[in-house]
Amino acid sequence: MVELAPTLNFRDVTVRPIRLRDAREVERLLLENRGWLERWEASLPAIPGPLVTQFSVRQAIRNLLANARQGLGMPYLVEYRGRVVGQLSVSGITGGSLNSASLGYWIVEEVAGHGIIPTAVALVTDYFFLTRGLHRMEICIRPENGPSLRVVQKLAFRYEGRRYRYIHIDGDWRDHECFALVAEEVPDGVLARWQHTVNTPAD
Template sequence: MQGPAWPVRLESDDVVLRPIRHRDRREWTDVRARNSAWVGPWEATNPVPGGEPPTYGEMVRSLNRQARQDSALPFVITERQDPARAPAIVGQLTVSSIVWGSARMATLGYWVDQARAGRGIVPTAVALATDYCFSALGLHRMEINIRPENRPSLRVVEKLGFRDEGMRLRYLHIDGEWTDHRSFALTAEEVPEGLLNRWNARRHS
């Protein structure tokens, strides 16, 4: 084991990251169905002819297996909206491709309910996950890859101060074709005070 045991729960104000669960199927599916046009254009696809996207159960089993192998942290993004109810699922964030050894790096991806976009939820979630990876797991580098047309997602890394490291040509298979992505990164030395602290200072200044 490279770091503190999974599962882990991370929170700041009304934003809570927690592990995705099999019993989240109905709520997660409802959110995704409502946001199919919003999320679909940026969703990775299988380049193999006839390759079907995984079912919800297959996705959760795969993510949980990766978590047990210390290669991923599969979170749902939840938000406290009603004091009388559990935080509602408003998106998903996965830290994946965790590499240990001399690299100690990972890749982060996310999506959020369009109705909750622009409220600071995703930057807060990304900051929470990045701080956990740097401080608790001892990772050194976090990377986020975004299609250049995905303006809302680009705003997230701009707000958080991730460095633009340039274009990766035909990097991922998206919506039936190989697409270019811009690569953004941050290392632990760049946020000695913590990314969440820096984000909160910027948003409240």
């Protein structure tokens, strides 16, 4: 099988391509973290309830991989110290004069707030900017989702405004705050900039 996405590492965090055989583990994590994740899960307007209960995780992974083979997305799992703790997907990859993509993620409650997702987002964004030549990466987050907002704040993604009733989430159309970076803003990479900020003493 051709590896559609590279494996990326920094310290205890690994971001690796998702595989069909990961379906059982991903489903277990989603079910165990239902109360933590449910209100942020995508839904369909015509069908009540979150998508994870409507379609099998196995089929969802098949769809992500098919999308990746068409060059439209890149799906990853996030591991911490060798254990799967979340998922990250790049979607809507568009070349040409737009040369942009969107990024989304989730993590289990047990390890949220430990810098794992910011590291994963930085690794993947750097790969797309520095290796794939992408120009712009966008992350859209519900204004009520404090933990996800802290990720883009840590990485200094630039706020671009609110998108009204943008995505169907948890049974209704929800507003999202839009954040983005372009490659010129981080010539040395997102991870390097964040680590420099973390390691620079405050005045």
